Amino acid sequence: MSRATLEKFDAIVIAGPTASGKSAAAVVLARALNGVVINADSMQVYRDLHVLTARPTPEEEGGIPHHLFGHVDGAVNYSVGYYLKDATAAIADAWQAGKLPVIAGGTGLYFKALVEGLSDIPPVPEEVRAAVRALAETLSAEALHAHLAVRDAAGAARLNPADSPRVQRALEVVEATGKSLASFHDNRTPGPLVGKRLKKLFLDADRDLLRSRINARFEKMMAEGALDEVRALHARRLDPLLPVMRAHGVPGLIDYLEGRVSLEDAITRGQADTRRYAKRQFTWFRHQLEGWDWVKPADAVEAVLGRPA
């Protein structure tokens, strides 16, 4: 069985909304197929947050090697670009060692990079980023958008003025390269999984059940020390714009630590953010990625290994 599956696939990819059981399924499959688990979650990469990002515990890892979990410092502005590089290496290592990569996570954009590749865009110099950010602070969203329209009309037309992060990025790219963001989209670095034999699963959890799991999980995280994690993170005084600082629960719990809201409100906010996120994950995988098998979480393992004899 495991030999047959190994010969059939170069990698197993498991996506799904948060709290749908991806990590557990990944471990079961990795164990059955002589595999390793590779993370595809944009927040579980951060060292600073273990409990709050639901990163697998040593027990949950079940002796299976886990890669790209907690390997990034919170002060780093990690991104798809870095992820693609790290994941490409991790996958190559697994193949090298004769192991099956079992890639699990919830970040659609990361999967897209793995499966379809990512445009080659020169890194934007820090000075340019800072300049654009400064400009964004002076101008209204509309004015910034109008400014982009002058440099990159097509790019501006594609963006809603209120969508400031994207407007800023588009602006950064033109400022740094003199070319529009879209002009780079033609040539891309192929992802490590392009052209590979894949089993791609999306864990299609029941919405109502997922909601209650999310709410309960957040309470559990609080009981397991999430607040201490955030307290330590808060003490680092990092730039609030950094990705770690936006992880579900972090903004609310920081507000609590600084005395602006009650603990109860902070928790409610963390749960709500997580619920809304889960909803967006469904939308993403429904439309942005093709060829995935939507299976119920309970059927994930069987979907790969087949029905046990």
Place this chain on the structure above:
RNA sequence: GGGGGAAUGUCCCGAGCGGCAAAGGGGGCGGACUGUAAAUCCGCUGCGUAAGCUUCGUAGGUUCGAGUCCUACUUCCCCCA
């Protein structure tokens, strides 16, 4: 026992000069997405494709017209006893 206040769109909170299918928010749903993606942004949320239909605790009344005014009733809250 007396006095005062409140009941709003079949999830919740909540605004509402007599012209309102009824502000706003939450929640939910749908959607966008190429380097901050657990972020960011957009749309829908009484029924109906539409003309239109049915809503604001209940029952009456005043009015061309009532969520808005009047009467009674029901429930809840507060104060005095």
